[in-house]
Amino acid sequence: MVTIEKMDFSYPKKPTICRGLNLFLEQGKIIGLLGLNGAGKSTLMRLMAGLLKPKAGAVKFDNHATFEREVAFLNQMVFIPEKVSVPEFLKVKDYVIVYKDFYEGFDIGRLEELLVQFKITGNQRISNLSFGQQKKLQIAIGLSSGAKLLLFDEPTNGLDIPSKSTFRKVLSGSLQEDQTMVISTHQVKDIENLVDQVIVLDEGMIKLHADLAELENEFVFSQAAKAPEGAIYVESHLLGAHYIIGQSESVGDSGGSPDLELLFNAVIEGKISGEFLTNQKLVKP
Numbered sequence: 001m002v003t004i005e006k007m008d009f010s011y012p013k014k015p016t017i018c019r020g021l022n023l024f025l026e027q028g029k030i031i032g033l034l035g036l037n038g039a040g041k042s043t044l045m046r047l048m049a050g051l052l053k054p055k056a057g058a059v060k061f062d063n064h065a066t067f068e069r070e071v072a073f074l075n076q077m078v079f080i081p082e083k084v085s086v087p088e089f090l091k092v093k094d095y096v097i098v099y100k101d102f103y104e105g106f107d108i109g110r111l112e113e114l115l116v117q118f119k120i121t122g123n124q125r126i127s128n129l130s131f132g133q134q135k136k137l138q139i140a141i142g143l144s145s146g147a148k149l150l151l152f153d154e155p156t157n158g159l160d161i162p163s164k165s166t167f168r169k170v171l172s173g174s175l176q177e178d179q180t181m182v183i184s185t186h187q188v189k190d191i192e193n194l195v196d197q198v199i200v201l202d203e204g205m206i207k208l209h210a211d212l213a214e215l216e217n218e219f220v221f222s223q224a225a226k227a228p229e230g231a232i233y234v235e236s237h238l239l240g241a242h243y244i245i246g247q248s249e250s251v252g253d254s255g256g257s258p259d260l261e262l263l264f265n266a267v268i269e270g271k272i273s274g275e276f277l278t279n280q281k282l283v284k285p
């Protein structure tokens with residue numbers, strides 16, 4: 001799938017953003033890419049999409065260096081940037097034709113369903129769609145493309161509240177086994193219960209890469225009037241403490257599914273870091 005090896009990157013005449021970055025993305029996963037403003041999420045997405053060239057090392061999709069932008073890579077990848085730009089003079093149905101023919105596995109029936117859910121019709125002129133509607137059009141196209149790599153940069157930015165919930169609904173369970181999706185966001189709540197893995201990027205470095213299932217094996221995410229002795233990370237709230245504690249330290253507390261916001265803050269504070277990946281070693285090239 002996506003393999004990044006010893007990758008360095010900087011924008012021209014700017015300080016280095018990534019140094020010696022290594023990452024392997026498994027297929028069949030929805031991956032949340034989290035980071036503070038300026039952490040390098042969009043830069044990493046653009047490197048994976050082949051829109052930026054690494055200064056050193058490699059960014060590959062299967063055996064294609066992404067920056068070569070070979071057709072065999074491009075017709076397996078959809079990148080939706082944070083600020084979508086769609087040809088405004090076209091009608092939705094004409095715009096769809098361009099994509100339909102480019103992606104071999106494009107599912108037009110699926111697209112029609114998604115457009116209904118997002119309340120967009122084929123006869124609408126793109127110039128008459130709002131920014132959020134244009135974004136939903138791109139999301140619907142991406143999810144219907146059958147492409148193996150879906151890179152969505154801040155997909156929920158600009159979406160109203162009902163559309164965010166539709167986004168969550170259409171995404172959950174929609175990924176095929178041979179597809180991988182990366183969703184970059186700093187709106188952690190928007191991807192809660194949606195992602196299989198999470199990556200936390202901080203100042204161009206991967207601080208955490210984890211399967212949520214593996215995190216549940218390692219840690220308990222819980223809340224109580226007072227955090228127990230040995231908690232790794234604690235946040236005080238009105239009704240008590242939200243905390244993370246190692247499985248072996250927790251006594252009789254099974255907690256809930258990982259609280260991504262709590263996890264993110266713990267990683268940024270340097271309380272948790274590293275790889276928590278279940279099967280990755282088996283599939284790593």
Ligand SMILES: Nc1ncnc2c1ncn2[C@@H]1O[C@H](COP(=O)(O)OP(=O)(O)OP(=O)(O)O)[C@@H](O)[C@H]1O
Binds near residue numbers: 012017035037038186
């Ligand atoms: N085209 C560019 N030229 C020069 N520097 C850039 C460019 N784009 C981004 N940067 C810088 O690279 C760093 C990473 O930016 P990037 O947009 O990748 O972060 P981000 O995590 O996506 O941030 P945000 O959450 O605010 O969207 C920042 O310091 C930013 O100022």
